[in-house]
Amino acid sequence: MTNLENQHIKETLTIIENFTPRIKQCLYNTDYQEREDLEQEIKLKIIEKLATVKFQNVPSFWDFFS
Amino acid sequence: MDNDNQKIEEFFYKNNERVNNPIIKSFLSDAKNLYLVQKAILNPTDSNKKLVDESFQAHYINIRKIKYVSNLIHFFSLDFDKKRRRLQNRSLLILDKGLSEEGGTTAKELIEDESNEKELNNIVGDGLLDNIEDEQLLKSLQKLTVKQLQILELIYVKDLSTKEIAQTLQTTPQNISNLHRKALNKLNNTLRKKGD
Numbered sequence: 346m347t348n349l350e351n352q353h354i355k356e357t358l359t360i361i362e363n364f365t366p367r368i369k370q371c372l373y374n375t376d377y378q379e380r381e382d383l384e385q386e387i388k389l390k391i392i393e394k395l396a397t398v399k400f401q402n403v404p405s406f407w408d409f410f411s
Numbered sequence: 412m413d414n415d416n417q418k419i420e421e422f423f424y425k426n427n428e429r430v431n432n433p434i435i436k437s438f439l440s441d442a443k444n445l446y447l448v449q450k451a452i453l454n455p456t457d458s459n460k461k462l463v464d465e466s467f468q469a470h471y472i473n474i475r476k477i478k479y480v481s482n483l484i485h486f487f488s489l490d491f492d493k494k495r496r497r498l499q500n501r502s503l504l505i506l507d508k509g510l511s512e513e514g515g516t517t518a519k520e521l522i523e524d525e526s527n528e529k530e531l532n533n534i535v536g537d538g539l540l541d542n543i544e545d546e547q548l549l550k551s552l553q554k555l556t557v558k559q560l561q562i563l564e565l566i567y568v569k570d571l572s573t574k575e576i577a578q579t580l581q582t583t584p585q586n587i588s589n590l591h592r593k594a595l596n597k598l599n600n601t602l603r604k605k606g607d
């Protein structure tokens with residue numbers, strides 16, 4: 346496993362950990378019996394999207410200043 | 412040195428609005444980034460500017476990811492529940508249908524479990540003596556004849572009627588009630604004696 350992949354995995358884990366309270370809150374959107382499943386599905390989706398979506402199109406710092 | 416500070420102040424003064432942009436603000440709150448920006452202000456070489464951009468763009472990408480994940484969680488959970496409810500209502504068993512308008516309890520939650528009650532009966536079903544806590548009462552009961560004890564057990568523990576007991580023991584109901592009465596009298600006497 347390359348260093349870049351390692352770093353990416355660590356990042357993803359940090360994001361999921363930090364978002365856990367937010368996830369717990371959104372579990373109330375569904376039935377009690379479905380909540381565990383939903384939690385797992387959300388985490389799965391996050392991992393999937395962070396790996397595939399391109400977050401590359403960012404402006405340069407100097408675009409903001411004349 | 413003073414000249415440098417002046418240059419930096421000028422820069423931030425000119426671009427006051429843009430510096431207050433939350434993304435830029437959070438970027439500059441890190442001392443390392445601020446240092447790089449100052450360096451690039453004083454010495455606007457391409458390499459200095461590039462250093463700033465490397466750090467800034469990483470910062471910006473991170474913010475993008477956070478916003479993306481936040482929205483994902485919110486909309487995904489709503490979507491999930493919508494799909495689940497749609498599927499559930501499509502092929503609804505009668506037992507799964509909500510009883511009131513909103514849903515709430517379903518019919519299957521109201522089905523009674525008969526086997527459960529039978530178990531409870533078995534717990535109490537031990538002999539009469541096993542269910543007595545009071546010591547005096549226990550001793551008094553042990554002074555009764557076997558038949559009297561048996562009848563008491565059938566009446567109070569097994570909850571049978573006089574007729575049923577008569578049938579079981581192959582005797583008449585009158586006999587049963589006589590024995591019942593005598594047993595109670597005996598108990599009464601023994602307990603009163605002990606009380607004195």
